Amino acid sequence: MAPQPYPYGDITVVELVPLNLRFVWLGFLLIYKVLAFPFSHQYTFKRTLWRTFVRTVAPNSTLRQMQWVSPRVAVMYERFINSSSGKNLEIIHEDVGEGASLHWIGPKKNEHTILYLHGGGYVLPALDGHFLMVDYWRTEAKRKYGVNLSVAFLEYSLINHAPWPAQLHQGILAVNHILTSGIPPSALVIAGDSAGGHLIAALFAHMLHPHPSGLPSVTPLAFPLAGAALISPWMSFSEAAPSFARNAHRELLPLKTLRRWADLIKASRPVGLEDGPWFEPATAEPDWWAGLAGIVEHILYAAGDGEVMVDDAVVAAERMREGAGKKLQLDVFIQPGGGHNEPLAEMASGEVPGVMSQRVVDWLGELWGQ
Numbered sequence: 001m002a003p004q005p006y007p008y009g010d011i012t013v014v015e016l017v018p019l020n021l022r023f024v025w026l027g028f029l030l031i032y033k034v035l036a037f038p039f040s041h042q043y044t045f046k047r048t049l050w051r052t053f054v055r056t057v058a059p060n061s062t063l064r065q066m067q068w069v070s071p072r073v074a075v076m077y078e079r080f081i082n083s084s085s086g087k088n089l090e091i092i093h094e095d096v097g098e099g100a101s102l103h104w105i106g107p108k109k110n111e112h113t114i115l116y117l118h119g120g121g122y123v124l125p126a127l128d129g130h131f132l133m134v135d136y137w138r139t140e141a142k143r144k145y146g147v148n149l150s151v152a153f154l155e156y157s158l159i160n161h162a163p164w165p166a167q168l169h170q171g172i173l174a175v176n177h178i179l180t181s182g183i184p185p186s187a188l189v190i191a192g193d194s195a196g197g198h199l200i201a202a203l204f205a206h207m208l209h210p211h212p213s214g215l216p217s218v219t220p221l222a223f224p225l226a227g228a229a230l231i232s233p234w235m236s237f238s239e240a241a242p243s244f245a246r247n248a249h250r251e252l253l254p255l256k257t258l259r260r261w262a263d264l265i266k267a268s269r270p271v272g273l274e275d276g277p278w279f280e281p282a283t284a285e286p287d288w289w290a291g292l293a294g295i296v297e298h299i300l301y302a303a304g305d306g307e308v309m310v311d312d313a314v315v316a317a318e319r320m321r322e323g324a325g326k327k328l329q330l331d332v333f334i335q336p337g338g339g340h341n342e343p344l345a346e347m348a349s350g351e352v353p354g355v356m357s358q359r360v361v362d363w364l365g366e367l368w369g370q
């Protein structure tokens with residue numbers, strides 16, 4: 001069934017004009033970057049162009065402006081499947097309720113499944129790099145470890161279309177949809193980047209301590225999920241962690257932009273909603289995660305040491321490990337010199353997948369390989 005349409009991509013002339021001026025400015029900047037490239041060696045050429053694009057369009061743009069530029073997830077997914085990268089794949093959409101849908105890369109009934117929760121600060125849809133990245137993991141896990149794997153890519157609502165915790169609600173429905181379709185928990189990994197990592201932590205929090213807004217529960221699990229992979233997760237909307245000051249100068253997104261998105265996410269919540277660690281997973285004490293090993297067997301945290309969110313991710317990982325006890329196998333992989341969402345940045349700028357993507361593939365091999 002086709003995904004439910006929801007208002008997306010509307011824009012007014014008042015918003016369109018300044019946006020187009022920003023593109024004119026982007027044109028000048030790109031010419032400058034091309035001319036200056038021989039004298040700068042910090043990033044590859046394509047990465048330089050990608051960073052310039054992100055840093056010019058995201059800051060100061062309204063959510064409607066950014067969403068006008070970025071087609072919704074269902075469209076990006078179909079473009080990927082229809083492109084040469086998606087050959088031999090079929091378009092499969094499934095409604096999961098509450099306006100959310102799953103878009104399948106690979107057959108619905110496969111031996112193993114990754115439920116993927118994309119990042120973008122709950123304000124941006126998935127980029128083409130997201131599809132290239134998860135498909136790379138899928139094909140590499142097969143090539144290196146013989147793992148037959150499909151990806152169920154969740155399209156959840158962005159916060160200007162449905163306020164938090166609607167995204168958590170949609171994530172719960174996606175997990176339930178997959179588990180009730182006959183896929184056993186031992187054949188399911190939940191993975192996500194940035195805000196998608198936040199959503200994974202919120203899901204686990206809800207499974208241990210039902211969210212106060214009365215969301216449905218996750219289908220009782222007969223045995224734990226195989227694993228969860230949190231790539232550069234956004235675990236706190238505060239900037240108190242030292243890595244914010246330490247790494248701000250090299251972060252892909254200016255702090256001002258991250259702060260604006262964090263404020264929008266916080267402001268979207270209903271008045272009086274008691275949010276606690278479901279919303280700010282980095283603030284959860286170790287005890288909060290007691291029982292986690294009964295929900296998930298392996299967790300991989302991956303982040304770059306050059307990103308502003310790395311300290312919150314490491315703190316959250318350590319507290320999860322402490323609270324869950326020895327039964328949970330939790331690995332932390334920190335990429336030296338890595339920025340935010342390095343596997344996505346590589347794919348978006350046409351580079352060869354680097355060490356973090358390889359770590360994810362090897363981790364899938366450890367879970368499910370022959």
Ligand SMILES: *[C@@H]1O[C@H](CO)[C@@H](O)[C@H](O)[C@H]1NC(C)=O
Nearest residue numbers: 018022025056059060061256
């Ligand atoms: C973005 O907005 C800030 C104020 O929030 C302003 O100082 C700055 O000049 C703007 N930048 C662009 C490129 O429009």
Ligand SMILES: *[C@@H]1O[C@H](CO)[C@@H](O)[C@H](O)[C@H]1NC(C)=O
Nearest residue numbers: 074075076078079081082091
């Ligand atoms: C992809 O191809 C299908 C089948 O040819 C077509 O119906 C669909 O509109 C295409 N999607 C996009 C986004 O181009």
Ligand SMILES: *[C@@H]1O[C@H](CO)[C@@H](O)[C@H](O)[C@H]1NC(C)=O
Nearest residue numbers: 111145146147148149369370
């Ligand atoms: C994966 O699927 C292929 C057929 O596509 C099958 O031959 C193979 O045995 C499967 N792998 C495993 C681990 O069962």
